[in-house]
């Protein structure tokens with residue numbers, strides 16, 4: 001899909017479909033809708049009335065223009081009430097419109113600018129471009145190609161002063177949207193295609209294209225570094241583990257952020273084998289995918305922060321070499337872990353990955369992991385769980401998520417949770433019972449950040465949508481790419 005900007009008026013732009021957004025309380029009187037209606041001699045208003053179009057969010061209708069204006073059709077999309085409309089309202093509206101255009105096999109779609117004070121034309125455009133890319137996304141690699149794809153999108157600029165802001169928003173939206181889609185592709189990839197070694201190759205490829213430093217540690221290198229936790233979890237599989245690092249180091253960076261991702265390419269549960277929903281467990285590397293996808297976008301966005309990405313990639317499998325319930329392993333930072341449940345593998349591999357990240361002396365550490373079913377029990381499929389040892393960092397992530405249109409919700413890290421994670425015979429054990437499972441997983445991770453400002457995003461709720469629940473105009477079933485846009489907004493926001 002190609003994005004261009006143009007300054008023609010909506011009613012004189014030729015395209016296969018012209019998208020007009022309509023707020024519930026305004027109807028087709030304002031903005032592009034008003035102009036188009038006028039050019040069509042009231043036909044738009046009349047046909048919307050006939051269809052009882054009420055402007056409900058993401059609802060669409062189609063009107064053929066039969067040559068009365070250069071656009072072949074008008075797609076109207078509801079935006080709900082104007083009061084309370086947010087950037088995400090526009091993101092969703094754009095996504096719903098592009099999905100409709102795709103159904104109609106409209107190859108060239110034009111989007112007139114929408115005003116939504118107090119948001120800038122740049123942020124509005126970025127959100128809409130994201131909506132267009134994400135709403136158009138399909139994981140079709142293993143299917144016959146479908147026709148009807150939109151190949152060209154024209155963003156119409158309202159006036160001369162707007163042009164530069166729309167252009168900047170287009171550029172940013174393209175980068176953030178494409179990065180999100182890249183994470184989706186990784187998560188949707190089946191586990192026979194995407195195993196630790198392959199994930200490392202992909203990261204290597206990204207590093208070359210995006211000008212990042214890349215390192216990878218195979219089992220011998222992991223052994224040499226004392227990363228017995230990753231080795232224990234990865235040891236059960238015929239596909240050996242990898243620790244992948246990517247570094248973005250722009251000149252004059254004043255701070256370093258470490259991003260750490262759980263990259264479990266398949267989580268069978270190990271010897272504590274899972275009994276259900278195994279076919280979704282290819283998505284247990286979504287945290288790692290979000291980290292790699294975020295790193296991919298940093299140089300294009302010219303983010304002025306040094307970012308160090310770490311992904312622990314393993315398969316959690318069963319075999320004669322698999323970790324056994326009761327095993328005790330020593331992580332890189334010297335702490336011992338009793339593996340009392342092999343299905344709580346994410347925290348075990350992150351123990352080493354976080355300890356490794358600490359060696360880079362980051363000012364802040366953010367980890368992303370599909371860590372617990374408990375987070376899904378708490379939040380449904382609607383928000384990721386955030387836990388942090390630093391309130392200011394948590395607040396910045398919450399704000400970034402708001403701009404990005406991703407939902408995160410903070411859970412507490414009471415010290416009492418740590419009591420349940422202490423083992424009688426090792427420093428920690430990896431499973432501390434069912435209740436407060438997300439918090440207990442998080443407080444376990446906190447033991448490996450050496451007191452540095454750190455935030456943990458348990459993205460199990462939002463990384464992969466198994467059912468219709470949680471889906472929306474730009475969120476289809478399957479991988480969502482959750483976290484990429486929030487991280488990019490957080491890294492763009494300075495300190």
Ligand code: BES
Pocket residue numbers: 267284341343344345346370371372373374430431432433437460
């Ligand atoms: N990868 C799972 C968590 C998960 C569950 C992600 C469902 C997405 C959907 C994780 O490794 C796991 O199995 N966690 C256990 C931890 C427990 C054994 C302490 C869980 O949440 O049940």
Ligand code: MN
Pocket residue numbers: 267269342343344345346
């Ligand atoms: Mn597990």
Ligand code: ZN
Pocket residue numbers: 264267284343345346370371
């Ligand atoms: Zn897992």
